[in-house]
Amino acid sequence: MTTQELVHQIKQKQSFLCIGLDVDLEKIPKHLLLEDDPIFAFNKAIIDATHHLCVSYKPNTAFYEAYGIKGWQALQKTIVYLNQNYPEIYTIADAKRGDIGNTSSMYAKAFLEDLAFDSVTVAPYMGKDSVEPFLAFKDKHTIMLALTSNQGAFDFQTKNVEGKELYKTVLETSKTWKNSENLMYVVGATKAEFFKEIRTIVPNSFLLVPGVGAQGGNLQDVCKYGLNTDIGLLINSSRGIIYASNTLDFANAAAVKAKELQQQMAEILSK
Amino acid sequence: MTTQELVHQIKQKQSFLCIGLDVDLEKIPKHLLLEDDPIFAFNKAIIDATHHLCVSYKPNTAFYEAYGIKGWQALQKTIVYLNQNYPEIYTIADAKRGDIGNTSSMYAKAFLEDLAFDSVTVAPYMGKDSVEPFLAFKDKHTIMLALTSNQGAFDFQTKNVEGKELYKTVLETSKTWKNSENLMYVVGATKAEFFKEIRTIVPNSFLLVPGVGAQGGNLQDVCKYGLNTDIGLLINSSRGIIYASNTLDFANAAAVKAKELQQQMAEILSK
Numbered sequence: 001m002t003t004q005e006l007v008h009q010i011k012q013k014q015s016f017l018c019i020g021l022d023v024d025l026e027k028i029p030k031h032l033l034l035e036d037d038p039i040f041a042f043n044k045a046i047i048d049a050t051h052h053l054c055v056s057y058k059p060n061t062a063f064y065e066a067y068g069i070k071g072w073q074a075l076q077k078t079i080v081y082l083n084q085n086y087p088e089i090y091t092i093a094d095a096k097r098g099d100i101g102n103t104s105s106m107y108a109k110a111f112l113e114d115l116a117f118d119s120v121t122v123a124p125y126m127g128k129d130s131v132e133p134f135l136a137f138k139d140k141h142t143i144m145l146a147l148t149s150n151q152g153a154f155d156f157q158t159k160n161v162e163g164k165e166l167y168k169t170v171l172e173t174s175k176t177w178k179n180s181e182n183l184m185y186v187v188g189a190t191k192a193e194f195f196k197e198i199r200t201i202v203p204n205s206f207l208l209v210p211g212v213g214a215q216g217g218n219l220q221d222v223c224k225y226g227l228n229t230d231i232g233l234l235i236n237s238s239r240g241i242i243y244a245s246n247t248l249d250f251a252n253a254a255a256v257k258a259k260e261l262q263q264q265m266a267e268i269l270s271k
Numbered sequence: 272m273t274t275q276e277l278v279h280q281i282k283q284k285q286s287f288l289c290i291g292l293d294v295d296l297e298k299i300p301k302h303l304l305l306e307d308d309p310i311f312a313f314n315k316a317i318i319d320a321t322h323h324l325c326v327s328y329k330p331n332t333a334f335y336e337a338y339g340i341k342g343w344q345a346l347q348k349t350i351v352y353l354n355q356n357y358p359e360i361y362t363i364a365d366a367k368r369g370d371i372g373n374t375s376s377m378y379a380k381a382f383l384e385d386l387a388f389d390s391v392t393v394a395p396y397m398g399k400d401s402v403e404p405f406l407a408f409k410d411k412h413t414i415m416l417a418l419t420s421n422q423g424a425f426d427f428q429t430k431n432v433e434g435k436e437l438y439k440t441v442l443e444t445s446k447t448w449k450n451s452e453n454l455m456y457v458v459g460a461t462k463a464e465f466f467k468e469i470r471t472i473v474p475n476s477f478l479l480v481p482g483v484g485a486q487g488g489n490l491q492d493v494c495k496y497g498l499n500t501d502i503g504l505l506i507n508s509s510r511g512i513i514y515a516s517n518t519l520d521f522a523n524a525a526a527v528k529a530k531e532l533q534q535q536m537a538e539i540l541s542k
Contacts, residue, residue: 114339145397150401
């Protein structure tokens, strides 16, 4: 999907919500455990109930790998279901991969070609040749960690590197890489006060923003400095939406939570 | 496996060789493509031919994910085969994972508990709470990227952070984390001149050293400063061993290459 197609969808739906499909079998409604594939059954119900309220879904691969082969089958079924039934939806494989060049090429092929996600998250620590293989895919995005939502972000990401914080060096350096127009960045909602300076470095890039909800980030604070003329934000909520209820009515409960966020977004966009 | 069991195996075999099982269907012998599971057939043959010459195998998960469900089945069969037939072998899931705490816990469970690897590689960018969930597993190791073998290592890892290079800050900071005695570190063989200073920071830790062979690193240069009283090194070679030949006799050809490295190691240890 191109960036412009994503922007078009955001404007149509008046939503820049991304729903994180982080499926934990201990948290989903018990009746789903009787299904052949409880993870996919859960995802399908959530997607069918919320697709008109969000523009993106983001399965985190950890939750699928934790269930081995069955987990990967559920991930594969989920992306096929999304691409077949809701082709307008922007899909993100939250994988945080990164390795030497020939190995990153294998990861890029796995997520962007075989599974046919629109984008994949990557870690920057190994530098240019670990990320460029992902950037080579046309009409796909590579979403690189910049400033993450967790406490550990302060261990290295905000350390002063030759006069500026490491995450700023990461942002600036990545702009020089081949096909860098295909980059987006992860910036945590819990770091709202950092968005102003981040926007001076990457004014036009989309930012994927986790951390609203369970992790304590605030939508209004993020939007204050994070929005740009193309909106430029994908706000992710996972646990706050998908685990809104664990009764038979869980999908509707998730839709209610998603609609709350969508309405806040519509109000922000109307200003 | 405990560190002492690994050291014991190294001394017995006079080898600190790790063989990287990075299986690419375009590179393996053509006759294997007729097998039900060509990836596992290849791994099994390589393992049977080389297990007495090395102490460790390291499948890189990218190469398995690139083949989807079939790839994960092959990875699972490979680790089960190793654990059942060669329980003395130290196994490394080269996954380079890392995420917020609850997500890292899922990755740790997937690799250290369900797949039952002895260790898993992780990326440090997200800091303490992204790595500690891996460290919580008893008699397992977490192998963190410090200074990698690729050119991109110079993009961020060697940048000056408040007076010293980032990778040194990563090494020093990680020593303060809970269960840090379960840490090992990745240091590329192509950076041999850095080992002296690294050993002043982590004198006792095992270092996993990729980059000998195809990437140009040199065994003697690494050992000069990398060895410690417990040996403290796992030298990885992937392509240089497993793709030594693509004829019917590929496994023996791999064993010849592995034996060359093992003999060099035995000679170094005898000094």
